[in-house]
Amino acid sequence: MKVTGGSMDIEVLLVEDSPGDVRLTQEAFRDANSRIHLHVASDGIEAMAFLRREGEFHDAPRPNFILLDLNIPKMDGREVLARIKNDEDLKTIPTIILTTSSAEADIAQSYQLQANCYLTKPVQLDEFEGVVKSINDFWITRVKLPQQR
Amino acid sequence: MLAKDPIEFSGVPLPQPRRLLDVETEATTAVRDSAGRKVAEKHLAQMEARYRGLLEAAPDAMVVVNQGGEIVLLNVQAEKQFGYHRDELLGQKVTNIIPEGFAERLIADGTRTAAEALAQQIGTGIELKGRRKDGSAFPIEIMLSPLESADGILVTAAVRNISVRKDAEKHLAQMEARYRGLLEAAPDAMVVVNQCGEIVLLNVQAEKQFGYHRDELLGQKVTNIIPEGFAERLIADGIRTASEALAQQIGTGIELKGRRRDGSAFPIEIMLSPLDSVEGILVTAAIRDITARKDAEAHLVEKVEELKRSNEELEQFAYVASHDLQEPLRMVASYTQLLSRRYKGRLDSDADEFIAFAVDGASRMQRLIRDLLVYSRVGKRSLELLDVSSEDSLQQALINLRGAIEESGARVTHDPLPRVMADEIQLIQLFQNFVGNAIKYRRPGVPLVHISAARNGGVQCIFSVRDNGIGIDPQFFEKIFGMFQRLHKREEFAGTGMGLAICKKIVERHGGSISVESLPGQGSTFCFTVAGSNNKS
Numbered sequence: 037m038k039v040t041g042g043s044m045d046i047e048v049l050l051v052e053d054s055p056g057d058v059r060l061t062q063e064a065f066r067d068a069n070s071r072i073h074l075h076v077a078s079d080g081i082e083a084m085a086f087l088r089r090e091g092e093f094h095d096a097p098r099p100n101f102i103l104l105d106l107n108i109p110k111m112d113g114r115e116v117l118a119r120i121k122n123d124e125d126l127k128t129i130p131t132i133i134l135t136t137s138s139a140e141a142d143i144a145q146s147y148q149l150q151a152n153c154y155l156t157k158p159v160q161l162d163e164f165e166g167v168v169k170s171i172n173d174f175w176i177t178r179v180k181l182p183q184q185r
Numbered sequence: 186m187l188a189k190d191p192i193e194f195s196g197v198p199l200p201q202p203r204r205l206l207d208v209e210t211e212a213t214t215a216v217r218d219s220a221g222r223k224v225a226e227k228h229l230a231q232m233e234a235r236y237r238g239l240l241e242a243a244p245d246a247m248v249v250v251n252q253g254g255e256i257v258l259l260n261v262q263a264e265k266q267f268g269y270h271r272d273e274l275l276g277q278k279v280t281n282i283i284p285e286g287f288a289e290r291l292i293a294d295g296t297r298t299a300a301e302a303l304a305q306q307i308g309t310g311i312e313l314k315g316r317r318k319d320g321s322a323f324p325i326e327i328m329l330s331p332l333e334s335a336d337g338i339l340v341t342a343a344v345r346n347i348s349v350r351k352d353a354e355k356h357l358a359q360m361e362a363r364y365r366g367l368l369e370a371a372p373d374a375m376v377v378v379n380q381c382g383e384i385v386l387l388n389v390q391a392e393k394q395f396g397y398h399r400d401e402l403l404g405q406k407v408t409n410i411i412p413e414g415f416a417e418r419l420i421a422d423g424i425r426t427a428s429e430a431l432a433q434q435i436g437t438g439i440e441l442k443g444r445r446r447d448g449s450a451f452p453i454e455i456m457l458s459p460l461d462s463v464e465g466i467l468v469t470a471a472i473r474d475i476t477a478r479k480d481a482e483a484h485l486v487e488k489v490e491e492l493k494r495s496n497e498e499l500e501q502f503a504y505v506a507s508h509d510l511q512e513p514l515r516m517v518a519s520y521t522q523l524l525s526r527r528y529k530g531r532l533d534s535d536a537d538e539f540i541a542f543a544v545d546g547a548s549r550m551q552r553l554i555r556d557l558l559v560y561s562r563v564g565k566r567s568l569e570l571l572d573v574s575s576e577d578s579l580q581q582a583l584i585n586l587r588g589a590i591e592e593s594g595a596r597v598t599h600d601p602l603p604r605v606m607a608d609e610i611q612l613i614q615l616f617q618n619f620v621g622n623a624i625k626y627r628r629p630g631v632p633l634v635h636i637s638a639a640r641n642g643g644v645q646c647i648f649s650v651r652d653n654g655i656g657i658d659p660q661f662f663e664k665i666f667g668m669f670q671r672l673h674k675r676e677e678f679a680g681t682g683m684g685l686a687i688c689k690k691i692v693e694r695h696g697g698s699i700s701v702e703s704l705p706g707q708g709s710t711f712c713f714t715v716a717g718s719n720n721k722s
Contacts, residue, residue, distance in 0.1 A: 056519070060519055
């Protein structure tokens with residue numbers, strides 16, 4: 037299997053405030069790829085702190101990619117996305133929007149802000165697992181990403 | 186020439202007979218001055234002949250009476266008028282035909298001489314009674330003029346039968362009384378206005394409505410009570426005559442403002458109608474105080490607004506509720522499914538059963554909420570009707586239904602379908618629901634579904650989706666289009682009971698109608714109408 041960064045673990049930042057969704061995502065990734073380390077930030081401020089290795093996150097790994105919900109507390113997902121994509125260091129990290137919103141406005145705005153792709157959370161469990169599996173298959177297995185510093 | 190115009194008007198001095206009289210007086214003077222009796226008689230005969238000619242030419246009955254009150258001359262009209270032959274009257278007392286007034290006034294007036302009486306009466310019409318040979322009386326007007334002759338002063342009387350005019354006057358008086366009665370009986374304020382815009386008649390309602398006493402309004406300008414619009418529309422319109430303006434306005438209600446005596450204004454509606462009278466065209470205005478109606482209208486508009494707002498709020502509520510409910514429900518459904526998957530057979534059989542019910546309940550609720558969301562979205566989105574190919578929409582619906590079609594082995598056919606004015610997404614949804622139902626509610630055997638369309642005379646296209654399925658009992662035709670309405674147990678047919686409610690809402694949003702024809706066991710045909718496109722496909 038071809039894996040980014042050789043045999044190293046794959047670091048993923050999940051920005052999600054719903055514990056239920058966090059756990060579901062964890063379960064789904066565990067089934068899809070056991071080498072994935074899922075780090076969780078439950079709001080936008082925390083997500084930025086993690087990415088910039090601030091405070092308690094001083095030794096946080098740089099994630100291979102980010103799963104970002106749009107509707108999160110303190111700092112909105114759109115704001116988080118804008119900050120990531122305006123940051124010379126962070127902008128190369130693939131950022132995937134994973135949200136319940138299927139509003140045209142949200143989709144358009146996300147791509148304007150240079151989201152790498154936009155996915156809606158399926159209602160059914162097996163479909164949700166399918167989405168997680170395809171994220172793994174594509175973003176972890178298929179995609180070539182720039183060399184990590 | 187004699188008394189042609191003048192006698193038509195009562196009470197108007199008559200110049201014509203007088204001029205005639207002057208001429209004749211000259212003639213008679215000439216006669217008197219003549220010396221020889223023979224010559225005089227001849228002259229008289231000549232004059233009589235001439236005078237008779239004039240008498241006969243007169244349109245009125247003419248009778249010449251001497252100082253003895255005897256008739257000495259009369260014309261054909263007099264014969265006719267009184268029903269006598271000439272010979273029966275000549276030499277008779279004039280009182281035979283004009284029993285009273287004539288003699289009294291002229292001849293037999295003891296205190297005045299005939300000449301004096303004459304001088305007083307000449308040129309004035311006197312209304313008296315005439316009596317015919319058969320004894321019947323009739324109203325007359327007579328004009329008297331003196332005629333000097335060899336036999337002394339004669340009196341020429343022009344006698345006009347005025348029974349027609351009398352009748353007309355009586356009729357008119359009655360009419361006026363009746364008209365006034367009508368005015369007073371009218372439920373509306375009524376005002377009659379002359380061409381100068383002055384009020385000439387009004388009823389009690391008008392007094393009440395405008396707060397004036399009758400006398401305060403009679404003769405006043407109508408603009409005092411209807412400041413604008415009345416005169417402008419009718420009389421003072423420079424480019425139209427009053428009658429033209431009237432013709433245009435008659436029978437149409439005009440909404441204007443009325444002004445009460447206290448200066449307060451109120452909304453009125455006036456209906457105008459012309460009234461031909463001796464004073465020219467009058468305008469009768471029926472004036473209705475429409476304050477209550479105006480208030481009701483405003484109230485209605487307010488209510489409609491309120492209803493619209495509450496409807497919008499309800500739709501917003503349905504949308505938000507169904508959208509926000511989805512989130513926690515997704516958790517319930519996902520975790521019960523996860524439980525079921527990981528722990529099936531590892532707990533006891535009760536646990537497996539309980540979990541199965543939880544999973545089923547959660548997924549049914551998800552479908553309900555999803556359909557409720559679809560339903561509320563149909564109303565929420567502002568509809569943009571575009572010229573679309575209904576055939577393409579059907580094809581897209583069939584692609585969406587591919588699974589169900591393949592699984593059931595259904596044969597779906599259609600006629601050529603027209604271009605229509607529709608929201609394409611909703612049109613696809615419509616076909617998808619109808620064809621989906623046709624396949625779902627099938628009987629054993631190959632499900633057959635046929636879609637056709639026809640122009641409904643004008644702009645509408647009628648679509649029909651016919652199947653050979655289980656059919657529907659007509660008693661449920663109304664019910665099936667309601668929200669969450671189901672005719673079957675879940676074990677028979679799954680579903681939320683929202684499909685046709687969504688169809689109905691889509692069709693109604695497009696300004697169309699929806700209906701069903703069916704009999705149990707004989708298939709169903711669902712019909713709906715959508716506005717056709719002007720472009721030929």
